[in-house]
Amino acid sequence: MVSSRKTLDALVVGAGPAGIGTALALSAIDDLVLGVVDRGEVGQTFLDWPDGQTFLTPSFTGNGFGATDLNAVHPRTSPAFSLGVDYPTGPQFAKYLRSVVKHFRVPVLSDTDVTAVEPTGDGFEVETSRGSVRAQAVVWAGGEFSDRPDARVAGISLADHSATAEAWQDRHGRVIVIGGYESGIDIACHHVERGALVTVVDRESPWDAGAGSDPSFRLAPRSRMRLNAAHATGRLTLTGAHASSIKRDDAEWIVSVDDGTKIRADSRPIAATGFGPGLGPVASLFARRPDGWPELDQDDQSTIAPGLFLSGPAIRHGGLKFCFVYKFRQRFAHVARVIGEAQGKDCGALEEWRTAGMLTDDLSCCGVECAC
Ligand SMILES: Cc1cc2nc3c(=O)[nH]c(=O)nc-3n(C[C@H](O)[C@H](O)[C@H](O)COP(=O)(O)OP(=O)(O)OC[C@H]3O[C@@H](n4cnc5c(N)ncnc54)[C@H](O)[C@@H]3O)c2cc1C
Incomplete structure (x- = not known):
């Protein structure tokens, strides 16, 4: 049940790569009480991918040399290693996510739909299909797949x-x-x-x-x-x-x-006209940029509901788009540290993400062009 009146330190909504990846970083923080919920299963979006669709970003196990598998959500994992393929299908990537959840014992509650998120001043009251839960911080990782805005084309x-x-x-x-x-x-x-x-x-x-x-x-x-x-x-x-x-x-x-x-x-x-930010019940808790994408502060936090963070492909900073796993995973450990430090916790373990090339906390270094 989600309805225990205990307040979680952090609740992550969504058990795709963004939600699981952020939860793994949060789990590395000592004494942080965490919950993850998903209205489907772990990796539900990938289970729903149409047959024939595969990743376009390749997987390769370069982890031991500081080149962490592009599609990995934790520094010590590699889809190429666990699946034996370089361009996973949706069900294959869902299998990788399930194995990560099992190995690191991430507390995921499936079949739990989040229907409302209410700021309370000192955290959030979150309504779900299994009851309500309080959390000091909420990470929205609901993904974009189910948000398919109509293109401006008559008919x-x-x-x-x-x-x-x-x-x-x-x-x-x-x-x-x-x-x-x-x-x-x-x-x-x-x-x-x-x-x-x-x-x-x-x-x-x-x-x-x-x-x-x-x-x-x-x-x-x-x-x-x-x-x-x-x-x-x-x-x-x-x-x-x-x-x-x-x-x-x-x-x-x-x-x-x-x-x-x-x-x-x-x-x-x-x-093939793309996806929207997929904010569901937290849509009104984010201000919008002129291009319609959610406005975030430098810590991927809502500018109008502090304590509410965004993880996943809808992250935009200036002209930067974080639409691939290898991009948005750079923010897992950063968001986890901001949440942990706000609650006075020791976040030293998150340096593992930096060593693995999976932590970007200075956004000015992104966007460098290749010479050739
Ligand atoms: C067709 C396609 C191909 C892509 N190919 C690549 C690629 O090759 N490489 C790459 O790096 N990226 C790729 N991406 C981009 C990105 O990696 C994926 O979109 C990825 O699924 C994003 O991860 P996520 O965790 O944000 O969202 P998702 O994987 O969609 O996970 C979101 C989860 O949140 C749950 N959820 C949503 N709303 C609620 C709610 N109200 N309550 C509870 N749970 C909820 C959903 O059930 C879902 O499980 C692709 C995207 C698409 C759409």
Whole structure:
């Protein structure tokens, strides 16, 4: 039960990589009373990934030489080591997370939906489907996967979002994908590989992004390789234009782009238009940046509800996006230390994260460009 009246030092909501990773850092702090809840199971989002989807960031066990596996959530773990694969599928990564939870005895309560979070002045009252709990600090790690804002395209309800199983089912003939960053290229290549004729439309032409080294703004090498292979089939067209509307015409779907061209498809268009911050019941406890993402202080804490932290891919600082595991994990130990020190606890054990290259507490060092 969550309804014990004892106050937790920290409650983590979400048992994906962000929640489990932050919980592991919090667990390293002596005497910190911690709870983790998830409305599903550990790694639920990865269990829900459509068949065919894999990681695009590779895993490799470089841990012993200070190059911690890019997809690891704890310095002494490696998905490549435990799974024996370099690009895990969703269920494989969920298995890795479960093994980490078991090994480090992270206190996770599954099937527990958080429905409300109320600041009380000296902490938070958290309502869940199993009762209420008090916590001095709350870390929101609810992920982005279930937050699929409608793209500004008239008739978007005629499209399948790329995160749905329907979008990954075999399609014949002409297929249209709206959105050409990672998820768009991923699903476009998937359908080309199965024989479809695919057109990708995106006004930003992300496949051309030449400037900058940050993988949040340019396609990963694996995606580029797949794109080249898809191109070589002659069945892939990339169009640098904005899709303005979708209409149905008998057996066809017609996507109009802003230069007046109409592109026809034999199945529902696929909207690879991204995800929102996924703040659920804490949405009103974060101020918003002009671009709509949550406003955070330098410690990833809400600027209007102190004690409420964000962990995961929705973290933004200036122009920096923390949308991959290897990026947002840099903040696990920092957030844990801010929470621990506010409660007068010894946080020395968190230096292990720094030694493993898994702690960035000075954000000015991020964003360096590669020379070649
Ligand atoms: C299709 C896709 C591919 C990606 N590929 C990569 C990749 O290759 N490499 C990479 O580094 N990153 C990748 N990412 C980005 C990122 O790593 C993932 O989004 C990752 O799942 C984020 O981890 P998370 O812990 O924040 O969220 P999640 O894994 O989504 O975990 C959030 C958890 O919170 C729970 N939850 C949500 N709301 C509540 C609530 N109200 N109460 C209780 N529990 C709740 C959910 O059940 C879920 O288990 C990808 C993302 C997507 C969508």
